[in-house]
Amino acid sequence: MDLERYSKITNKNKREIVLLKGFPCKWGRCTFCDYIEDNDTHEEEMIKLNNEILKNVTGEFKQLEVINSGSCFELPEATLKEIKEVIQNKAIDTLYFESHWIYKNRLNEIRDFFSPTTVIFKTGIETFDDNFRNNILKKGIKLKTPYEAGDIFDSVCLMFGIEGQTKESIAYDIDCALKSFKRICINIYVENSTKFKRDEELIKWFKENYSYLEENPSVEILWNNTDFGVGGELNE
Known part of the structure; x- marks a missing residue:
């Protein structure tokens, strides 16, 4: 698999970012995702690879984002300990992790483990359209209100440009996210090995109407899924 696993984000919210390997995604049913192919079950090999990637971290921005093809709870325990060592040695004060909704009641386990470092939790809601999110994308996230997730997680990932989405749903998603x-x-959806196709007209409409969001310091737009400098093609 030809994947970049370390990079620096320098345009907004400056931070280092690493793409590590974890155990299979516990949810693993999202129909648009093929990055779970990067998961593994060989713990010793994962730990060795992750340690090598983490050696790149310099701490120059005092912020580190750690992602894997699933949730941070699926990283080996030894890797979590190594991350803790790195952030202590490099005086990193802010750590970003991703987690699926199924772990929503366990976030404090990670926060406590890495204390006093501030942990920012991201979650992939993708859309606040319940039907599209659960019946089409199979995210398995049932929200009582569109704002419920914002009471639990600090940051949200949205996905736009998949055939079947609408202008109205995107406008609704942005409104909910900004409020929550x-x-x-x-x-912005990039076609992969799944069945889903890009809606080029919808993406064009989004770009014409919402590019101004790039000026918002709290909003990041990935026009390509490798814009953070990590990831790439999943080769056989």
Whole structure:
């Protein structure tokens, strides 16, 4: 698999970012996602690879984002300990992690483990359209209100540009996200090995009407899924 695993985000919210390997995604049913192919079950090999990636971290921005093809709870325990060592040695004060909604009641386990470092939790809601999120994308996230997730997570990931989405749903998603979350990451869909196709007209409309969001310090837009400098093609 030809994946970049370390990079620096220098345009907004400056931070280092690493793409680590974890155990299989516990949810693993999202129909648009093929990054779970990067998961593994060989713990010793994962730990060795993750340690090598973490050696790149310099701490120059005092912020580190750690992602894996699933949730941070699926990283090996030894890798979590290594991350803790790195942030202590490099005086990193802010740590970003991703987690699926199924772990919503366990976030404090990670916060406590890495205390006093501030932990920012991101979650992939993708859309606040319940039907599209659960029946089409199979995210398995049932919200009582569109704002419920913002009471639990600090940052939300949205995904736009998949065939079947509408202008109205995107406008609704942006409105909900801006009202609920301190940080927003908008991913423009890039076709992969799944069945889903890009809606080029919808993406064009979004760009014409919402590019101004790039001026918002709390909003990041990934026009390509490798814009953070990590990831890439999942080769056989």
